[in-house]
Amino acid sequence: MDYEVTKSDAEWKAELSPEQYAVLRGAATERAWTGELLDEGRSGVYTCGACNAELFKSGTKFDSGCGWPSFYESVRPEAVELIEDRSLGVVRTEVRCAACGSHLGHVFDDGFGTPTGDRYCMNSISLNFTPVE
Secondary structure: OOOOOOOOHHHHHHHOOHHHHHHHOOOOOOOOOOOOOOOOOOOEEEEEOOOOOEEEEHHHEEOOOOOOOEEOOOOOHHHEEEEEEOOOOOOEEEEEEOOOOOEEEEEEOOOOOOOOOOEEEEOHHHEEEEEOO
């Protein structure tokens, strides 16, 4: 896929911390219950940690009990890219930023009690948060 934001690997490494780079560009996963945005409860907007594209609104965030920030939908379907992921020997759906291709997390269909039934399980380190009043 062609992305609106494209940078060389060296540029990404220069702009991101080693931890951010590992998750956003290397598809690593931060440890559960460690992310700064897990318990964020203020109203606001969640953007891509690499390119600042708008991804989620606080009104769609819910406590799924999984240890990572969870949302039941993105701001627009085209804001995220969904890709089949077989990396762990099971089929999952990876979620990437549609603007830059950075790894955000995975989406699962176990968001019981939400309007969509989806649980976008995102790495805190892959997101920025901007509060709104």
